[in-house]
Amino acid sequence: xxxxxxxxxxxxxxxxxxxxxxxxxxxxxxxxxxxxxxxxxxxxxxxxxxxxxxxxxxxxxxxxxxxxxxxxxxxxxxxxxxxxxxxxxxxxxxxxxxxxxxxxxxxxxxxxxxxxxxxxxxxxxxxxxxxxxxxxxxxxxxxxxxxxxxxxxxxxxxxxxxxxxxxxxxxxxxxxxxxxxxxxxxxxxxxxxxxxxxxxxxxxxxxxxxxxxxxxxxxxxxxxxxxxxxxxxxxxxxxxxxxxxxxxxxxxxxxxxxxxxxxxxxxxxxxxxxxxxxxxxxxxxxxxxxxxxxxxxxxxxxxxxxxxxxxxxxxxxxxxxxxxxxxxxxxxxxxxxxxxxxxxxxxxxxxxxxxxxxxxxxxxxxxxxxxxxxxxxxxxxxxxxxxxxxxxxxxxxxxxxxxxxxxxxxxxxxxxx
Numbered sequence: 001x002x003x004x005x006x007x008x009x010x011x012x013x014x015x016x017x018x019x020x021x022x023x024x025x026x027x028x029x030x031x032x033x034x035x036x037x038x039x040x041x042x043x044x045x046x047x048x049x050x051x052x053x054x055x056x057x058x059x060x061x062x063x064x065x066x067x068x069x070x071x072x073x074x075x076x077x078x079x080x081x082x083x084x085x086x087x088x089x090x091x092x093x094x095x096x097x098x099x100x101x102x103x104x105x106x107x108x109x110x111x112x113x114x115x116x117x118x119x120x121x122x123x124x125x126x127x128x129x130x131x132x133x134x135x136x137x138x139x140x141x142x143x144x145x146x147x148x149x150x151x152x153x154x155x156x157x158x159x160x161x162x163x164x165x166x167x168x169x170x171x172x173x174x175x176x177x178x179x180x181x182x183x184x185x186x187x188x189x190x191x192x193x194x195x196x197x198x199x200x201x202x203x204x205x206x207x208x209x210x211x212x213x214x215x216x217x218x219x220x221x222x223x224x225x226x227x228x229x230x231x232x233x234x235x236x237x238x239x240x241x242x243x244x245x246x247x248x249x250x251x252x253x254x255x256x257x258x259x260x261x262x263x264x265x266x267x268x269x270x271x272x273x274x275x276x277x278x279x280x281x282x283x284x285x286x287x288x289x290x291x292x293x294x295x296x297x298x299x300x301x302x303x304x305x306x307x308x309x310x311x312x313x314x315x316x317x318x319x320x321x322x323x324x325x326x327x328x329x330x331x332x333x334x335x336x337x338x339x340x341x342x343x344x345x346x347x348x349x350x351x352x353x354x355x356x357x358x359x360x361x362x363x364x365x366x367x368x369x370x371x372x373x374x375x376x377x378x379x380x381x382x383x384x385x386x387x388x389x390x391x392x393x394x395x396x397x398x399x400x401x402x403x404x405x406x407x408x409x410x411x412x413x414x415x416x417x
Contacts, residue, residue, distance in 0.1 A: 001381065002034045004086035006101035008093040009068065010039035010053060014276045015217065016179070016300045017117050020157075020373075021092050023180035025052075027374030036084045038077070040068035040097055047076050054080050058096060072099035088113060088381045094147055102150050111388035113380055114151035116144070116161045116174065119295055141168050148172055152384035155377070157298035160319040175380055179298045180373040181365055186280050186307035195281040203271055205285060210241045210347075212288040212313060213305065215279060218249030221295040223315075225251070225258055230292065232262040233336035234343070241267075241343065243290070246282060248273035283308040287354075288346065289330075291315065298323065306330075306365045309358035313342060329361040 007021045025035045041055035048055045056077055058070030072095075081104060089105040090113045091098045105112040145168045148154060154165065155175045162174040184190060200207060216222050224245055231243045245255065245268070252270060259268045274282060283289075289305030292315040296302070302312060302323070312330030314323065324330040331342035349357065 001088065001378070002036075002084060002086045003028060003088045003090060003381065004036045004038060004081060004084060004101070006038045006089065006091045006093060006097050008040050008070075008095050008097050010037055010041070010055075016296075017092055019276075019300050020115075020117065020179055023182065023370045024090075024373055024377060027180070027370035027372075028378075030371060031374055031378070033374075033378075034084075036081070036086065038081065038097060038101065040070040042068040047074070047080060049080060056097065070096040070100070072096045072103065074100065078104060082108070086110060088384065090377075090381075091115065091147065091151075092117060094144060098147070102147060106150070109388075111152045111381070111384040112150060113153045113155065113377075113384050114147045116148075116154065116156045116164065117297065119160060119164055119297065144168065145170055152388045153380050155380055158320050158323075160297050163319055177373065177376045177380070178368055179300045179303060180370055181300065181303040181307045181368050183307055183366065183369050186283065186304050187362075188284065188309055191280045191284045191308075193284075195278070196284045199278075199281055200285060203269075210288075211244050211286040212241060212290040212343075213244040213246060213283065213286040213310070214290055215246045215274075215282075215301040215305070216293070216299070218245070218247050218252045218255060220251055221293065222249075223292040223294060224255050226315075227290065227292040228255060228258050228262065228264070228268055230336040230339050231268060232264045234340040235267060237266055239267075241287075241347070243268045244282075244286065245270045246272075246274050246279075279304065280308060283310060286310055288313055288343075296320070303365055303368060306361050309362045311346065311357050311361045313339065325364070327357075329357075329364040 005021050005025060007017060009015070010018055011022060021037065025037060028035050035052060037053045039053065039055060040058045042057050042060055044055050044057065046057055054077070056068075056070040056074065058068045060068055077100065087110070089101050089110050091101050092115050102112065104110070148165055148168060148170050149172075153175065154172055155177050156162065157177065157179045159176060162176070165172055165174050199205065205211070214222075214224065214227065218224060227243070227245070235241055235243070252272070256270055259265045259270070283305055286305075287310065289302055289310040290313040291299065291302060293299070294315070294317050298320065302314075306312060306329060312324050314320075314330060314332050316332055316334045324332055326332060331346065333339040333342050346354070
């Protein structure tokens with residue numbers, strides 16, 4: 001099968017969606033399928049096809065981590081995809097690249113699969129001042145609804161995605177396919193202990209200290225401010241446990257100031273951006289993975305922590321309730337007081353009990369490798385191909401609508417200097 005994966009960005013950029021798309025590509029190729037990744041990248045000054053990746057020029061977003069937002073129309077891009085002749089178009093984005101992929105699939109009568117990765121209600125603050133958030137949320141619902149209606153099959157990594165589609169007022173099933181994790185990379189046996197020791201030395205991390213870690217892009221939707229507040233209330237300077245918040249993003253400076261204002265810089269550390277290849281070594285020096293985010297849909301960073309054997313401390317999230325099983329791969333807390341109780345319960349375990357919990361945590365993600373992801377989606381592709389042959393498709397965007405979209409994109413995103 002020939003599959004075209006559309007994503008707004010790809011390696012070397014790192015995000016949960018990029019990791020998912022790369023894992024899917026690797027899994028599909030290992031199973032003998034041909035894959036083309038179509039993504040935005042302004043580095044080349046034009047469309048460039050390299051090693052199975054079509055890099056597309058566009059606008060650089062200063063609000064969305066500097067990613068390239070490609071325009072949703074291009075004759076040259078269309079020719080590249082026609083040469084590849086995909087059996088399936090699989091969208092992992094809703095912006096310029098995604099809109100182009102949706103329209104290409106319609107015009108070429110190709111089955112379309114759409115994966116909803118992001119709960120956009122948690123992100124509208126990036127583009128709308130507070131008074132306009134309700135209107136922006138309504139517009140985002142109408143925008144996403146177009147993809148939901150156009151797709152032959154819809155997937156998502158957690159039940160939150162079904163709830164989101166239900167909130168759009170559309171009667172469509174979302175096939176829940178959990179995110180993948182690169183098991184071999186994060187297994188404790190594969191981690192370079194010399195690299196772990198070097199990190200301890202460079203950042204002054206005590207070998208006898210325990211650490212709970214969060215990894216991710218530091219945007220408001222990750223609720224790291226909530227996590228710091230609860231940590232300041234629940235964990236004292238003599239408790240022997242520190243909080244590591246690894247990553248960079250638009251609110252990192254605010255989080256650092258928050259730690260100063262709360263007087264917890266001795267037990268809340270923000271080392272900044274870490275290359276993805278270095279994350280296994282950071283996880284190896286930690287004891288627990290912790291998150292207060294309610295916006296994630298099956299966080300890949302959390303799965304990586306679990307693959308490294310870190311039990312999870314997760315703030316109560318009803319729509320992701322199946323991710324953490326109490327006492328099997330972690331603990332769930334609702335507030336600072338419960339966080340303290342769960343942390344005390346873990347610290348009270350014997351070394352053997354903690355080792356057993358780490359192994360149980362690793363086992364809980366063993367069925368989430370790259371081939372498992374690819375196998376699950378191949379079933380979706382077959383379903384989409386069958387559904388496509390019997391379902392009438394809506395017409396492509398008319399010229400006037402394309403012009404309106406182009407003008408809206410130009411207002412939000414700045415051109416690269």
